[in-house]
Amino acid sequence: MRTPLLAAPPGAGESVDPAAFRSAMAALAAPVTVVTCYDELGAPRGMTVSAACSLSLDPPLFLVCLDRRAGSHDALVTAPYFCVHVLGPGDEDLAMRFAGPAEHRFSGAPLLPEPAVAPALAAGLRLTCERYAVRDGGDHSILIGRVTGVDAADGARGGLVWHQRGFTS
Numbered sequence: 789m790r791t792p793l794l795a796a797p798p799g800a801g802e803s804v805d806p807a808a809f810r811s812a813m814a815a816l817a818a819p820v821t822v823v824t825c826y827d828e829l830g831a832p833r834g835m836t837v838s839a840a841c842s843l844s845l846d847p848p849l850f851l852v853c854l855d856r857r858a859g860s861h862d863a864l865v866t867a868p869y870f871c872v873h874v875l876g877p878g879d880e881d882l883a884m885r886f887a888g889p890a891e892h893r894f895s896g897a898p899l900l901p902e903p904a905v906a907p908a909l910a911a912g913l914r915l916t917c918e919r920y921a922v923r924d925g926g927d928h929s930i931l932i933g934r935v936t937g938v939d940a941a942d943g944a945r946g947g948l949v950w951h952q953r954g955f956t957s
């Protein structure tokens with residue numbers, strides 16, 4: 789005799805209301821970073837990213853999640869190197885600059901003059917990363933980098949936080 793199938797538990801196979809999901813995600817306190825690279829023509833590219841976190845200690849891996857529709861997406865997921873600047877209190881304008889019109893991002897930004905594998909800003913705690921993997925993340929791509937260097941601008945320690953659609957620290 790066959791065992792009757794159990795009824796699906798509550799919640800199985802259901803879809804969350806997108807507005808409820810967004811609202812719940814706004815409750816997650818997230819770091820604020822600016823991720824930069826050079827595109828295939830050597831032009832600097834960068835955008836503000838709060839979906840960022842450490843992934844592994846051995847090897848040292850860090851991940852950022854990039855909207856596939858972002859203009860910088862393709863450059864960032866194909867660049868051999870990228871830099872993650874973990875911003876701190878006082879860097880709010882820089883975060884908004886790198887979320888605003890692309891043509892204004894690097895003109896006037898505090899770029900370090902020394903040549904580097906990716907554009908380096910004199911702001912925040914800087915992680916230099918070598919592309920390690922790119923994974924599917926729905927409408928985002930998960931870009932994973934192997935961290936090859938850590939530098940801090942003037943003792944910066946990060947600490948700027950994006951929470952409930954605003955900055956805090």
Ligand SMILES: Cc1cc2nc3c(=O)[nH]c(=O)nc-3n(C[C@H](O)[C@H](O)[C@H](O)COP(=O)(O)O)c2cc1C
Nearest residue numbers: 835836837838839853854855858859860887890950
């Ligand atoms: C505080 C903050 C956090 C953000 N976090 C992300 C993120 O994690 N991933 C992402 O794809 N976009 C994020 N964005 C949005 C991008 O920075 C924004 O869409 C930017 O204009 C993309 O630039 P692009 O289209 O020129 O590449 C964030 C914006 C702000 C202000």
